[in-house]
Amino acid sequence: MQITRQADYAVRAVLHLARAGNAERSATSFVAKEQNIPPSFLAKIISQLSIAGLLHTSRGARGGVTLARDPKEITLLEVIEAIDGPIQLNECVQGEGVCSFEDNCPIRAVWCDAQDELVTRLRKTNFAELMVQPA
Numbered sequence: 447m448q449i450t451r452q453a454d455y456a457v458r459a460v461l462h463l464a465r466a467g468n469a470e471r472s473a474t475s476f477v478a479k480e481q482n483i484p485p486s487f488l489a490k491i492i493s494q495l496s497i498a499g500l501l502h503t504s505r506g507a508r509g510g511v512t513l514a515r516d517p518k519e520i521t522l523l524e525v526i527e528a529i530d531g532p533i534q535l536n537e538c539v540q541g542e543g544v545c546s547f548e549d550n551c552p553i554r555a556v557w558c559d560a561q562d563e564l565v566t567r568l569r570k571t572n573f574a575e576l577m578v579q580p581a
């Protein structure tokens with residue numbers, strides 16, 4: 447399992463906005479340049495994060511983008527799932543009856559535990575915590 451490049455860009459863009467603070471809107475072109483994200487790709491990411499309720503956007507000369515909530519209220523899990531959808535290490539973690547091997551599979555429990563640990567870690571990590579990490 448690998449986080450997509452788009453989700454990685456989204457995380458970096460949200461972290462950039464968290465560090466900028468809510469008092470000031472950031473131009474998407476500035477975020478793209480600072481985070482080395484292709485501008486057209488960032489526009490799509492910003493749109494998805496806005497739809498997910500994580501960002502506010504405004505157009506015009508004084509437009510830009512800001513976080514919709516305080517950084518301590520936005521988790522890594524929310525950002526990643528806004529872009530990539532629910533995290534799923536293997537199809538068998540979806541639930542009972544998905545895998546034809548589930549009645550005789552010693553690996554399913556490992557996948558389920560690993561996914562639970564990953565999701566829990568991402569849910570516990572918020573952008574206020576990440577802001578204090580060295581850039």
